Amino acid sequence: MTQAVRHDSMRARNLGVVLGEIRRNGPVTRAALAEITGLTKTTVSKMVGDLIEAGMVAESGALRDGERGRPGTAVVLSGRRVAALGLEINVDYLSACVVDLTLAVRLRYSQAVDNRAASPVETLSRLAELAHRAVDEARREGLAVAGSTLAVPGPVDGGLVHTAPNLGWHHVRVSDLLDFPVEVDNEANLAALGELWFGSAPGDFLHVSGEIGIGAGLVVGGTLFRGAHGLAGELGHVVVHPDGPACRCGGRGCLEQYAGQEALLRACGLTGIPELLESLRAGEPGALEACERAGQALGVALTSAIHLMDPGTIVLGGVFAPLFRWIRxxxxxxxxxxxxxxxxxxxxxxxxxxxSDAAPLGAAGQIIHRIIANPIAILLRR
Amino acid sequence: MTQAVRHDSMRARNLGVVLGEIRRNGPVTRAALAEITGLTKTTVSKMVGDLIEAGMVAESGALRDGERGRPGTAVVLSGRRVAALGLEINVDYLSACVVDLTLAVRLRYSQAVDNRAASPVETLSRLAELAHRAVDEARREGLAVAGSTLAVPGPVDGGLVHTAPNLGWHHVRVSDLLDFPVEVDNEANLAALGELWFGSAPGDFLHVSGEIGIGAGLVVGGTLFRGAHGLAGELGHVVVHPDGPACRCGGRGCLEQYAGQEALLRACGLTGIPELLESLRAGEPGALEACERAGQALGVALTSAIHLMDPGTIVLGGVFAPLFRWIRxxxxxxxxxxxxxxxxxxxxxxxxxxxSDAAPLGAAGQIIHRIIANPIAILLRR
DNA sequence: ATATTAAGTCCATAAAGTGGATTAAATCGG
DNA sequence: CCGATTTAATCCACTTTATGGACTTAATAT
Structure with a gap:
């Protein structure tokens, strides 16, 4: 449902529009922004002034374009003050990153931990420690962390992690176990957004993140598609062969049974992705054939996905990224x-x-993008 | 990209919000609308006044709810003045309907024609005749037709019908061949919207329209999902069996080869859906088994669709509607x-x-819904 | 050096919504 | 049955925000 607009929300929205166009159009003059947004120069000037004062925008010197007439002073996003925290919990590591308003990665932390062996409480308290360290260090660099998002490997519905099978989590309400506010989202979703904002993907694509399971995130028109309950994108359980091998989901012949990490390693008798890569580079037939088969199955599942969801392009990520040469x-x-x-x-x-950096980057990027769309919250905080 | 808001667009948007809430909340008082929208009573009153003057809203008498205090006078949508035209071209018929602002179907025309035998020009001139008759009759009833949408059986991209295989159309730009403005959209998409607005479906569902081909329209949060190029929802070509029979699309084992109208009839040796229904009612084992198999294949394809798109519910339409008893x-x-x-x-x-009424109803409904979201165009026209 | 052009700021004005006061029309309680 | 209370709708002075033309500034062209 669309919301009613009032004077204050009109201003809030227009600030977001102006800031968004500053982001899109690199260094721009106020006059050009007025043209782009349809607002008057007066209005744009006032807003740019407020955004500069809040440390979100900076002047980047005169823009001398050879045309005659007074040259404009261009403005750009400023990464000086506002930042966001991206977090990830995965099976064997924790990671955190701090990203500024220009989407530059300012800090990056990673910690190898076996989270299968730990309880949610333990894992989250380790994560909190990492997060606090990141926020403190960011503050020392003059950055104010405006929010954080956490990526977890499993479906999430409104802050509740219903099941994260590979972590052994069930019904974990993350916000109850952390001492700072955080949003929680599915790792495949955030990885797709990471690809959108930090990778080279255009605004329409299906990002396939093959980790232990196979997930996918669909981005259409720069927006993540989530489905009715936020469970869309379970590419790993698309049916490739209705009478195929039984899957842990209860079905048969799911893609995961052909192209999942476990199935892939089992097919060539190896124990890990590094070993598989080595065998592939050595040209061992068993490994090559296993990849060939997995690739065919992935192609069949993607065919169904393309007919149903009509993505612009397909981006292979996660373990499929290093294997790309052989499965393409x-x-x-x-x-x-x-x-x-x-x-x-x-x-x-x-x-x-x-x-694998896609998910925490997407997590931080989500906060930044929300701030850019609605900067009034930051303006008011000062 | 979000657009900048100015005074005029603020008013335009708020009019849409108010009108939308009048539609959603049946008879409502101005005071209740103020509460719902967050606008003040003053603003709401002024807007409701304008909408009444434009004939889009009417007072529906005092709302005596037993509470104490002055009773409010409720307002509702009025179907008196504004209407929309829905059109459909299909293989063996043309149809048109006029729907008013309350989504009441006011006029309905249908004409049996074999459109396979006719050229696009012939078919469209017949359609234009039907449309003009509908608009004239509507005007006699005091209705002003504010726009029209045409449903065609094939993918459409920006008014261009790329291919409608069952009509024998290729690269037809409809607007060039009609003497009134019309939007064009895919039949499966519009059928899904018809189901949303005129049927009993909630706001999240996948509508399967089994005609000659099998299409599907996904509605999430009351909005149709179209994909990157408007080609989403091709359920008929989801892969059910990667090594199955060849399909006209060039693939193998597509759903259409198991549950399409032709495959279904071939499997039981019958010539038409009426005959099939008769056989099913008589309990003939061949027909029952054909349905059972088609249903299983449909279930497999829907499983993939559910994992990928996470729809709320599944609505079976088209030929699957009469067969529902046997395929459910x-x-x-x-x-x-x-x-x-x-x-x-x-x-x-x-x-x-x-x-089969779903598509033309959805076509007209699309116009109505756009008017309700943005009624300013109608207000200015007066 | 002067004319022209474009950027950015200033200021009076217009558009739209706000919020409190007022009037209207019910129910409740004695 | 009448006054108190409550809620609906309208009225009006005010606030917020954007507008648009005038003005100032700083460059290029002649």
Whole structure:
């Protein structure tokens, strides 16, 4: 439902529009912003002044473009003051990063811990420690951390982690166990947003994050698609073969049974992804064939996903990123053979540059993007 | 990208918010609207006055609710003046309907024509005739038709019908061949919206429209999901069996090859849906088994769709509506067996009450809903 | 050196919503 | 049955925010 607009919310929204255009259009003059937004120069000037005062925007010198007439002074986002904290809990590590308003990564922490062996309380208290360290260090650099988001490997509904099978979590309400406010979201969702904001993906893509399970995040028009209950994107359980091997989800022939990390390693008799990469580089036939098969299955599942969700491009991330060289062709062939009749073009198949960093970056980016869309909260805080 | 708000657009938006709440909350008093929207009574009163003057809202008498204090006078949407035209071209008929602002169907026209035998120009000139008749008759009843939408059986991108295989259309730009402005959209999309606004579906569902092909429209939070190029929802080509029979799309084992109208009839050796229904009612084993198999395949495809798109409920429409009695159980069983491990609940499986009327109703409803969201265009026209 | 052009600021004005006061029309209690 | 209370709707002076034209500033062109 659309909300009513009042004078204060009009101003709040317009501040967000101006700040958003400053972000999109790099160094811009106030006059250009007025043109872009449709607001008057007066209004834009006043807003830019407020944003500068709040430390969110800075003047970046005169913009001499060779045209005649008085040159404008361009403004850009400033990373000096406002920042956000991105957190991730995964099976064998914790990580945190601090990102400023320009989306520059300012701090990065990582800690190897086996979280399967620990209780949610233990894990979260370790995480809190990491988070406090990050916030303190950020403050020493003059950054004010305006919010934080936590990525967890499992479906999340309104701050409640329903199940994170690989962590052994059930019904964990994270906010009850942390001493600072945090938003919680699914790792695959945040990884897709990370790819959107920090990677090279355009505004429409399906990001496949193959970790232990296989998740996917669909971004359409720069917005994450979440479905009715926030459970969309479970690519790992798309049916590849209705009579295939039983899956831990209760179904049969799910993609995870063909292209999941465990299935992949089992198929070539290896114990870890590093070993698999080594075998692939050595050209061992068993490893190559296992990848070929996994790629074909992934191509079949992606075909269904493309018909249903119509993504712009496909970005392979997580463990599929290092394996890209070897799975690209089988995936592409399986898709091309099935899709060309219905669509003029088969979606591009690309690889994520971010790998496992995508989720915490997306987590921090989510806060930053919310601030840029609605900077009034920061203005009022001062 | 969010647009800047100015005084005029603030008013335009708030008018839409007020009108939307009048629609949602049935007969409401001005005071209640002020509470709901967060605007003041003064503002709401002024807007309701304007909307009444434009004939979009009417007072519906005093609302005596037994509470003490002065009773309010309730207002409701008025269907007196504003209306929209919904049009449909399908393989063997043309249809048109006029719907007023309250979503009451005021006029309905239908014409049996074999559109496969006709050129797009012929078909569209017949359609124009039907449309003009509808608009004239509506005017005689005091209705002003504010816009129209046309449903076609095939993917549409910005007014261009790329291919409508069952009509034999290729690259038809409809607006060039009609003498009145019309929006064009895919039939499955509009059928889903018809189900949303005229049927009994809640705001989150996947509407499956099985006609010659099998399409689907996903509605999330009352909004249709279209994907990156408007091609989302091609349920008929979700892969059920990667090595199954070849499909006209170039793939193998698509759902259409198991549950499409042609496959279904071929499996039991019958020539039409009426005959199939008769056989089913007579309990003939061949027909029952064909339905059982089609239902299982549909259940497998829906399982993939649910994992990927997380719909609230599933609504079966088109030819699946009359077959519902016989396919419900196999579909449900196939879904339940595969889904229960991952989700607490399997989406409800319901049947559409609208059948083939869904698309033209959705077409007209789309115009009405746009007017309700942005009534300023109508106010200015007077 | 002067004309022209464009950027940014100033200021009076307009548009729209706010909030408290007022009037209207009910119910409640004695 | 009448006054007190309560809620609806309207009225009006005021606030917030954006507008638009005038003005100032700083560059290029002639």
């Amino acid at each position: 062709d089988p995936v592409h062939q399986a898709m091309a053979a099935r899709l060309t009749g219905m669509r003029h073009t088969v979606p591009d198949l690309t690889v994520s540059r971010l790998g | 159980d196999p579909v449900h069983q196939a879904m339940a067996a595969r889904l229960t491990g991952m989700r607490h609940t399997v989406p409800d499986l319901t049947v559409s009450r609208l059948g």
